[in-house]
Amino acid sequence: MIPAGFEYHRPSDIASAVSILQEHGDEARVIAGGHSLIPMMKLRMADMGHLIDLQDIDALKGISLMGDTVTIGAMVTQHELITSATLANAVPIIKEAALLIADPQVRYVGTVGGNVANGDPGNDMPGLMQCLNASYELSGPDGTRTVAAREFYEAAYFTARDDEEILARIHIPVPAAGTGYAYEKQKRKIGDYATAASAVMLRLVDGVCAEASIAMTNLADTPVFAEAASAALYGRALDDAAIGDAVSAAIEATDPVADNRGPVEFKKHVASVILRRAIDRAASRAS
Structure with missing residues (x-):
């Protein structure tokens, strides 16, 4: 299908984008890579009178390391996450996860900000950012504020971001030296959402x-x-008993629903296998 008509805006700074959001309210929506919003518009599930393209806002781009914090602009693409030497050295799990997202065509355009901001429970980056204890910098009419990734997600497609705010940057504390990491994902085919995925960070001292x-x-x-x-x-050695307890606790915290990726019990089984693999691999990398 073809989307309904809309007015196209392409501001060059964050303040202008926020101003357009204020002016048009529910009729306006920002677009980053467009992989979530454009299909919804084509299906007429989202009818926007005003579309605000963020591509020209340089303040939303770039990856930097200052002290013990990595900052990633919301418009950084998944491909840039993969090719960044800064991230490869400071937070290598990000590259590992980004390589498992969709396919190269999508990764060249899809952005990290779009992946974390729209509240889709199937996206890879939100869980990863929670594992990394990241925080999101939001820009709105009243200035900027920061929300922890672990407090940002309220329900499917509902987040702590106000309608007139834009997610501008992601701040990530650099893991301590010797931290092991792993991102494991099971999916039916390339480009599909995960049946289950897990991000794990571990630091060991004397085993x-x-x-x-x-x-x-x-x-x-x-x-x-x-x-x-x-x-x-x-406080435990990572033997079978400790890992088993961790897997059981993690599965207890999940609440999957049956869909075309399988029934609930199957998803929980897959999740337990994926998590155990992630813990084992993260432990093998810890030093």
Whole structure:
């Protein structure tokens, strides 16, 4: 189908984009890569009178490292996440996850900001950002504010972002030296959402888990930050008992629904396998 008619805006700064949102209210929507919004417009599931293209806003671009924090502009593409030397050195799990998103054609255009901002529980980056304890910088009529990724997602497609705000940047604390990482994903085919995916960060001291962070993707109506699963590993050697406790706690925190990717019990089984793999691989990388 063809989208309904709309007025196209292409501002060059954040303030102008916010002003257009204020002026047109519910009739306006920002567009980044467009992989979520354009299909909805074509199906007439989203009818926008005003479309605000963020491509010309330089302040939304770029990847930088200052001190112990990596900052990623919302308009950075998945391809740029993969090819960034800064990220490869400071937070390599981001590249690992981005390589599992869709296909190269999508990754050249799809943005990290679009992936985290629209609240789709099937997207990969929201759970990863929760695992990394990232925070989102939001720009709106009253200036900027920061919201933790672990507090941003409220329900499927509902987030803490106000309608007149734009997600501008993502701030990520650099993991401590020696932290092991893994992003594991099971999907039916290239380009599909995950049946289940998991992000894991681990730090070991003398063979004992000194720090752990675990998040799961597409197993509830929001990404699942599995705090109890992380706690189950803390202070323990990563033997079968500890990993089993962590997996059980993580699965308990999920709430999948049956769909064309399988029934609930199948999804939980896949999630348990994926998480165990992620923990094993993260532990093997920890030093």
